[in-house]
Amino acid sequence: MEEVVIQADKLTKKFGDFTAVDAITFQVRKGEIFGFLGANGAGKTTAMRMLCGLSVPTSGEAKVAGFDIYKETESIKKNIGYMSQKFSLYEDLTVVENIRFFGGIYGLTNEQIKNKTQQLIERLGLTSVQKQLVVDLPLGWKQKLSFSIAIIHQPKIVFLDEPTGGVDPLTRRQFWELIYEAAHNGITVFVTTHYMDEAEYCDRLSIMVDGRIKALDTPKNLKAEFEVESMDEVFYKLARQATRAE
Amino acid sequence: MKRLLVFIKKEFTHVLRDKKTLLILFGMPIVQVLIFGFVLSNEVKNTNLLVIDQAQDSATKEIISKVQASVYFNIASVTFDVKDVEASFKKGKSKAALILPKDFEKNLMTKHVAQVQILADASDPNHATTIENYLTAIIRDYTNSLNTTMPYTITPEVRMLYNPQLKGAPNFVPGVMALILMLVCVMMTAISIVREKEMGTMEVLLVSPFKPIMVIVSKVVPYFILSMLNIVSILLLSVYVLGVPIKGNVLLLFAESALFISTCLSLGIFISIKTQTQQVAMLISLMGMLLPTVLFSGFMFPIENMPFPLRMISNIVPAKWFYIIVKDIMIKGLGFAAVWKESLILMGITVFFLGISIKNFKIRLA
């Protein structure tokens, strides 16, 4: 039995009468790429916030990286990385300055930061632009840099909230190669996306509809279960049942 | 025309749905008037008073005991030497001094005229005026009590130390009016136009048969109306709650307010044309408009006491002129003849900013 890094048990979040997340139960194993899918307003963001320790659940239990999401949010934050499409990097700092800053935030020593900075810049092929402001980088590079920084402290889990919006198909795949590499190195990846082909890249995925998890399996099994050719159609079949509009 | 009306209605909807804006719009004037009205002015009790009695006759004794009896004053000490005043003020031992000169009673009885001198520390002008008023009242009370057919007069000679012009005293209502209008018209207008840019709705409106300049016009109308409502509420408050009457012509006061509102709106439009984000618009409105209004309108700090360069700067602050106008009309009860110059200046500023706004207005994005 592999190590479980996220364990959610009937996790629920209510805003007044509205149940944003309705008793979701699932497990994510170490080193897994776990896709977290759902239509706009299905409750993905709310669920993710609870797991990151940013939002207190109404009821239910969950452990992230072995820590309780009610009581040990500080420990959780130390053991996870987070990247979203909206917030990534400081645009008015250079590449190197961003890496140093976040390295410092995550509590790396000066020595570690120095090594990491060098490694990262070489790995991403950013040597020629390392002194440039991030604002001048192409979006694809920013995303890769942002992801690398999110895992600079070797977290147990990295949460990616729609990480690859707005880039060309080639850049998107280069980004996914980074994800594979991280997973290969034992970092668990928890990712939301609107690209259904990306859903296929996940080891397992869950699909949320109206706050509940309606399906949870490997892409292959899901396609077999719904008797369709692509994840797109699995998603379409499920999400069409949705009754609420955010 | 119908389109314009629909647009204006939409603006009103925006304002009415946004509770925070509403609160700023109508809550702030009320709070400000009340704060200035009740907290900053009025009620002086137990003020330490230094009495210099150079006559030491029965009349002066009578006056001293009347002062002593009043709740407003504590007599810190009674001395003979005028030089004591400055030392006492500087040490903060007393806030005012009453000087009763030599031969007080004799002058009063023989010439029927006597003089007293009131010195007040006017670094807090409100306080100083109140002290002056109370002391004068006590002396008048004494004169009346002399119970004789002969008219005795005691003329108090009042001197305000440190802030002789007593600027900024109870005239806060005009100041608040200028401040509120500046805030509402400049900041809110600018922000509401820039918000359309930020939200991308400006793009859609530009790519429509609606004339671009009409977008601006329709933004301005609601804020003009709201500002007039604000003027009404401030004036009602000042008259009925604070008891500051409008001595001059009310219609003239409204007309001048409308003029100043136009000035502010032209400033707001100018800012909105030059900025791209609500944040910048807000910052410019606050730092560039509100701060100078507070500093240079003469409402908080007397302009006369400022060094020459700052006095020059104050001339380009529209609120200064409006403040003068309102004070003249409302407090002094003067007519248009007294304020036409200031009105002309405001008109000039308005035309200037409208002019450069129209010149800078773009029918495209860049």
Next chain:
Amino acid sequence: MKAVIAENISKQYNGKPAVEKVSFEVDEGEIFGLIGPDGAGKTSIFRILTTLLLPDGGSAQVHHWDVVKDWRAIRNAVGYMPGKFSLYQDLTVEENLHFFATVFNTSIQENYHLIEEIYVQLEPFKNRRAGKLSGGMKQKLALCCALIHKPKVLFLDEPTTGVDPVSRREFWEMLKKLKQQNISIVVSTPYMDEASMCDRIASIQSGSILSIDTPQYLVKNYGNQLFKVKANDRYRLLEVLKSVPSTKSYAFGEYAHISVEKGHQMEASEIRQHLHQNGLTGVEIGDAEVTIEDCFINLLH
């Protein structure tokens, strides 16, 4: 008559070229797609065509009107949905629609037939504020607002970005129906799967157009050999595939695609052998069906 003609239009910002000599034509009643990543220049092209920006070079016409001279006529006749969301969040669905109808000198009733099909889905929420709608619903409402004056040409700048797949699919179904009403549509998107819904697509990268073709033509003329491969360890698979000479490989759904460069031939068995030699298990290999996405990846390489 052409709905849009763009001839060598260019645009710079502070010396940096955003659009470089872009030319294309859009036929009447056509759905024309601009496909490319963020920063490729799509939005600038839209703004030039909707008269919001002046081109630095070249010329363009929309419905035979010049974008510089006849801006007023164009603004009367086109519908535009900018990329940044463009409704009043604090107005209700109905108020938004009513407002835009009035701004465009028309009424909801006048062109109701155009939006009817979309609007019936919004009707249950008509008293809800636009800000409280889901992404898909907002998009539908924005489309209604852009359509309400029966535009001759509809410009949609990334209408489906950030919208979930179900709503995206519905959105495209609506566009297909509008096409039948003879409304020409220029639409941009970063989603490759949407490209195949267009009649013709221009692929755009760094301000220049790489190709303009029908999706069918692109797929038919792909030219390269294309294999799909699967193995138990996907990470290792992609790593190993990188070492196969004269090929490009990339993840594609549950498979990896291997595109063999022109002038080279390769057998599936060769690849299989190569993978086995590198210790990969569970290898499945076969011919892949070419998609638009493969075509674009090939263009980008």
